[in-house]
Amino acid sequence: MLGVESAAATQAGVVIGAVLVEALLLYVGYGALERVAGPWLTRRLEGR
Amino acid sequence: MELFGVAVSLLGTFAGFGLLVGLLFGFFGMGGSFLVTPALLVMGYETDVAVASGLAFVFGTSVIATLKHRDLGQVDYKLGLSMIVGTTAGIEVGKIGLHWLQRIGLANAVVNVSYVGLLGGIGAFVTYRALGDGGGGFGPDEDADAPGDRELPPVAQKIQSYQVPPMLELRGGVVVSLWMVLFVAFATGLLSGFLGVGGGFIRMPALFYLVGVPVPVAVGTDLFEIVFSGGIGSFLYALDGAVDLTIVVPLLSGSALGARLGAAATSVVEEDDIQVYFGVMLLLGAVAVAIRQIGSVVDAPVLDTVALVVIVGAALLVSGAIVVSSVRELRTDERTDATRTAD
Numbered sequence: 027m028l029g030v031e032s033a034a035a036t037q038a039g040v041v042i043g044a045v046l047v048e049a050l051l052l053y054v055g056y057g058a059l060e061r062v063a064g065p066w067l068t069r070r071l072e073g074r
Numbered sequence: 075m076e077l078f079g080v081a082v083s084l085l086g087t088f089a090g091f092g093l094l095v096g097l098l099f100g101f102f103g104m105g106g107s108f109l110v111t112p113a114l115l116v117m118g119y120e121t122d123v124a125v126a127s128g129l130a131f132v133f134g135t136s137v138i139a140t141l142k143h144r145d146l147g148q149v150d151y152k153l154g155l156s157m158i159v160g161t162t163a164g165i166e167v168g169k170i171g172l173h174w175l176q177r178i179g180l181a182n183a184v185v186n187v188s189y190v191g192l193l194g195g196i197g198a199f200v201t202y203r204a205l206g207d208g209g210g211g212f213g214p215d216e217d218a219d220a221p222g223d224r225e226l227p228p229v230a231q232k233i234q235s236y237q238v239p240p241m242l243e244l245r246g247g248v249v250v251s252l253w254m255v256l257f258v259a260f261a262t263g264l265l266s267g268f269l270g271v272g273g274g275f276i277r278m279p280a281l282f283y284l285v286g287v288p289v290p291v292a293v294g295t296d297l298f299e300i301v302f303s304g305g306i307g308s309f310l311y312a313l314d315g316a317v318d319l320t321i322v323v324p325l326l327s328g329s330a331l332g333a334r335l336g337a338a339a340t341s342v343v344e345e346d347d348i349q350v351y352f353g354v355m356l357l358l359g360a361v362a363v364a365i366r367q368i369g370s371v372v373d374a375p376v377l378d379t380v381a382l383v384v385i386v387g388a389a390l391l392v393s394g395a396i397v398v399s400s401v402r403e404l405r406t407d408e409r410t411d412a413t414r415t416a417d
Contacts (some may be wrong), residue, residue, distance in 0.1 A: 036314035042305065043129065045322055049134040053141050053331035062332065067284050 075226070082350030088167050088324035092131070094386075095325070097393045099132075100139040101339055103296035106360060112366070114321065116382045120388025125344050126311030127321040133304030135329040136297050136324065138391040142337035143294030150245045150291055151254065154298040158278070160256040161299065164263020171268050186367045189269050190360050196279055197356030202225075203283075221400035230286030246288040258284045259264055274300060275356055289348050299406045317350035339400045347399050 075082045095109050100172070110131055114124035143149050175181040238251040262280045266273030274296055281292035311317060340348065362385040369377025 034313050034315075037315070038309050038317075041312045041317050042133070042309050042320065044319060045130050045134045045308070045317075045326065046137060046305075048136040048323060048326055049330065052327060053138045053334075056331050056334055067405065071401050072407075 080230045080255035080324075085324040088221050088321065089328035090271070092135075092325035092330075093332040094138070094328075094393055095131075096135055096329025096334075097339075098332075098334035098389055099135050099297075099329065099338040099395065100142065100336025101348070101393075101396055102285025102336075102355065103139075103278045103293035103370075109385060110273075110325065112362075112378070112382050112385065113188070118381055119318070119321070121210070122311070122314065122316040123318050123321075126308065126314075126316035127318045129304055129311060129330065130308035130317045130322045132300065133323045134326045135333050136300040136304050136328045137339050140294065140297045143340075144292070144336050146294070146341050147245070147296050147338065148290040148294030148337075148340070150287065150295045151298065152242055153244050153281070153287065153291075154295045156242065156252060156255045157259040157262075157281075157295065157299050158302055160259025161263035161266065161273070161277070161303075164260040164265075165267030168264040168269075169268025169331055171264075179254060184361075185269055189271070190364045190367065192265065192269070193275065193356050193363060197274060197353045197358075197360060199353075200279055200355065201353030204346045204353060226286045227283045228298035229284055230282075233284055234286055244285075244287055246286075248286050250285055255285060264296070266401070273303075275359075278352070287303055289345045293340055294337075306333045310318070336396070339396050342400045342403045343396065344399075346402070351395055351399075355388060355392045358384060358391075362388070 080237055091110075092111065097111070098104075111124050112126035114128060115121065120125070120335050140149060172181060172185070175184055224324045234248065234250050236251050238253050240252045241249055241253050242255060243249050258280055261275055262276045265276050276300065277294045278292050281287050281295060282289050285292075287295070308317060362381040365384060366381040369375065369381065
């Protein structure tokens with residue numbers, strides 16, 4: 027019984043961990059993109 | 075064509091929808107499950123999968139949006155942690171009230187009417203305040219740490235006047251009793267637990283109108299709290315295996331970009347405009363929820379789709395307004411800078 031609950035908790039932890047890792051990777055990835063393309067995009071939006 | 079067993083067109087739809095939701099979530103600190111769960115239900119997913127995947131998506135997006143707001147200095151951790159304590163206690167008491175209503179058979183009616191009334195009421199109040207009297211907003215371009223000569227909402231002034239130690243010094247130059255923060259958090263948690271909703275739409279205005287922190291800090295701190303509530307909630311659903319990663323992963327890939335853009339827009343768009351958009355979003359949300367409730371009462375599933383069209387239409391309208399408003403502010407700032415340089 028305890029083993030089943032423990033397995034479910036581990037599986038739930040893996041799923042939520044995967045969401046957290048994806049979120050952090052996307053944050054870093056889009057952050058890098060923002061640093062590269064952000065100034066250019068801001069200038070375009072400002073009409074310069 | 076398929077990727078990981080899912081049609082590429084569906085993945086693209088999820089990513090696009092995620093971008094839209096992320097923009098609103100990063101900008102307002104609310105609206106994630108509000109938009110995603112009904113959409114998944116209409117697409118034919120089981121209720122537990124729709125709720126669980128919506129919650130896991132909200133968790134991931136709140137992590138990204140909180141990090142972005144942190145970069146902008148718009149997260150108050152002291153306030154956030156105090157709010158978590160008060161909110162958790164409030165939710166537990168709210169749930170007791172809900173269970174009591176379930177026992178006497180009035181839960182559905184009371185909760186549905188309260189939910190629509192609260193969404194519409196807060197939406198109307200926020201819109202009225204922002205349009206009616208200059209909003210009591212703090213003006214654009216305000217430094218989150220600089221109190222300046224800003225005008226506090228009247229209830230926040232009253233709450234800040236109670237000097238019961240220990241006192242908390244918050245971002246925006248706000249000094250308020252910890253007990254008052256816990257009281258506000260408890261009250262918002264009570265409503266959240268009673269209605270069975272995340273509560274971002276209650277907490278964000280409460281932080282601004284009752285505690286008195288600037289709107290961007292209210293949004294950032296609310297998102298910080300959602301990281302914990304969303305994380306715990308989605309973990310509990312994941313225990314039953316209800317979180318579907320083929321939904322969450324593509325949604326998050328779009329919302330990650332949207333949340334960054336939404337969070338960045340809070341430091342560009344005027345506070346009064348933020349409040350107007352927030353109010354309009356809630357008002358249209360109230361209409362959509364009311365349509366859905368009527369649909370369930372008269373057993374007309376087509377009204378679920380009508381409600382979804384209203385809420386997605388509102389999301390498109392408001393996110394479009396945010397983008398236009400941000401570009402307009404950027405151009406105004408640029409012209410002002412150019413004029414100063416010329417002088």
